[in-house]
Every structure is written in structure tokens, then in C-alpha cells.
């Protein structure tokens with residue numbers, strides 16, 4: 001009666017707690033997802049207030065209308081590699097774009113860290129994305145209506161569209 005028999009119920013091959021997903025993987029995966037979502041939110045926040053379709057034309061420079069190549073469309077990284085300028089026409093790209101992506105990436109990573117690998121993450125991501133797009137759309141509207149340009153590079157002048165009032 002001394003042989004330690006393996007527990008009969010645990011035949012799944014998982015060791016430890018059985019969750020099977022390292023925290024690092026959850027955080028990194030959530031962060032990357034957040035960057036991608038943030039990139040999409042940029043498109044939404046720019047096009048929806050202007051009544052444009054969010055999927056019809058692919059990503060392009062709004063000034064020279066050159067379609068972005070995949071290498072120029074990587075969240076944050078492309079902005080850094082291009083030093084914040086359009087590859088074709090050299091127009092400054094607002095710092096707000098990588099900031100939105102970084103915000104979403106950070107927020108998602110924190111949610112992944114707090115919640116862990118669970119279905120609860122999905123509604124949490126959706127809520128975070130909705131909140132972010134609301135905040136950035138509101139910021140865009142305020143900036144457009146006041147005509148102020150808080151961007152140090154002056155990029156806000158170009159990205160805020162037609163000047164509404166002096």
C-alpha cells in the first residue's frame with residue numbers, strides 16, 4: 001500500500017494549476033492586440049466623424065493619398081522608423097497616432113495582467129476600446145472646434161481638417 005498511484009482524474013497532461021497560459025504570454029499577447037486595435041481606432045476616430053467608410057480605402061496618407069505599405073502600417077514601430085513623416089511626401093504624421101496605439105497597447109496589457117487568460121478579457125477589451133475611441137473622438141472634436149493645435153510639431157493643423165473658426 002505504498003505505491004503512489006497517479007490521480008485518476010488528471011489525465012489532461014497539464015501540470016500546475018491547469019490554466020496553461022503563462023502571465024507573460026497573456027500580457028504580451030494582449031499588448032500586441034492592443035497596438036493593432038489602437039491602429040484601427042485611429043482609422044475609426046479619423047473617418048467616422050467625417051462620414052467616411054472605415055474599410056473602403058486602405059490606409060493612406062491623407063495629404064498625398066499614397067497607400068501605406070504593410071511595412072509602413074505597423075503600429076508605433078512604423079511611425080518611429082519613418083521619424084513621424086510620410087514616406088512619400090514627407091508630411092508630418094501627428095504624434096497622436098502612435099500615442100493612441102501605445103495607449104491601447106498599454107491598457108490591453110494591463111487588462112491581460114489583471115484579468116488573466118479568460119473569456120472575461122474580451123468584454124474588457126471591447127469596453128476599453130470603446131472608451132478610448134470616445135476619448136480620442138472627443139479630443140478631436142474639441143481641437144477642431146477651438147482651432148487650437150496642441151501638437152508641438154504643428155501637425156494638428158493639417159490633421160484637424162478645414163479650419164472651422166478663427
Ligand SMILES: [Zn+2]
Pocket residue numbers: 061062063064065066086087088089090091
Ligand atoms: Zn504623404
